[in-house]
Amino acid sequence: GENVEQHPSTLSVQEGDSAVIKCTYSDSASNYFPWYKQELGKRPQLIIDIRSNVGEKKDQRIAVTLNKTAKHFSLHITETQPEDSAVYFCAANRGSYIPTFGRGTSLIVHP
Amino acid sequence: EAGVAQSPRYKIIEKRQSVAFWCNPISGHATLYWYQQILGQGPKLLIQFQNNGVVDDSQLPKDRFSAERLKGVDSTLKIQPAKLEDSAVYLCASSPDRFNEQFFGPGTRLTVL
Numbered sequence: 001g002e003n004v005e006q007h008p009s010t011l012s013v014q015e016g017d018s019a020v021i022k023c024t025y026s027d028s029a030s031n032y033f034p035w036y037k038q039e040l041g042k043r044p045q046l047i048i049d050i051r052s053n054v055g056e057k058k059d060q061r062i063a064v065t066l067n068k069t070a071k072h073f074s075l076h077i078t079e080t081q082p083e084d085s086a087v088y089f090c091a092a093n094r095g096s097y098i099p100t101f102g103r104g105t106s107l108i109v110h111p
Numbered sequence: 112e113a114g115v116a117q118s119p120r121y122k123i124i125e126k127r128q129s130v131a132f133w134c135n136p137i138s139g140h141a142t143l144y145w146y147q148q149i150l151g152q153g154p155k156l157l158i159q160f161q162n163n164g165v166v167d168d169s170q171l172p173k174d175r176f177s178a179e180r181l182k183g184v185d186s187t188l189k190i191q192p193a194k195l196e197d198s199a200v201y202l203c204a205s206s207p208d209r210f211n212e213q214f215f216g217p218g219t220r221l222t223v224l
Contacts, residue, residue, distance in 0.1 A: 001169075098166070
């Protein structure tokens with residue numbers, strides 16, 4: 001089955017800095033890669049996603065890049081703000097669209 | 112539109128007892144997922160329904176867990192008997208189909224003593 005590795009497990013940055021979270025996947029058939037943000041005690045919410053026919057996607061301060069050859073994808077957050085503090089999960093969906101999640105990255109943005 | 116509803120929000124039981132969780136997906140969503148999220152980990156898919164049929168239940172511990180989605184709308188997840196390691200948040204999610212964004216419910220936090 002699919003295996004998704006996510007790094008780092010914890011990321012601490014100063015407000016205004018950039019943050020990068022990286023994920024690798026094992027199944028070359030995976031073709032949909034969403035990123036979820038989960039605030040403490042709340043449900044995961046999709047913040048951005050990318051499909052395998054695209055190399056990069058941006059939405060305001062967040063962007064995702066995908067390298068299919070290397071089987072890794074990354075989340076980039078620029079100009080971080082305290083409200084960006086949360087746990088971020090990457091996921092990879094196999095051809096049958098059954099998602100496998102990474103273990104999560106706890107992002108802490110210090111004011 | 113109304114979101115995914117789950118109940119109860121919290122449940123505390125003793126090991127070997129039974130428990131059931133309920134999920135009402137967003138109206139019109141054909142795909143429904145049940146996840147187990149252990150503290151400090153990402154959600155792990157337990158079972159995926161497409162309408163009232165099971166798409167994948169390969170990670171569902173079938174000796175103690177069962178799930179159904181009668182009529183292709185609401186779903187229930189049952190654990191019988193519960194073990195200590197079942198303590199987790201059980202998340203339900205729905206999607207218009209298998210190829211798009213999932214919308215998560217608030218989850219049920221289960222504590223097994």
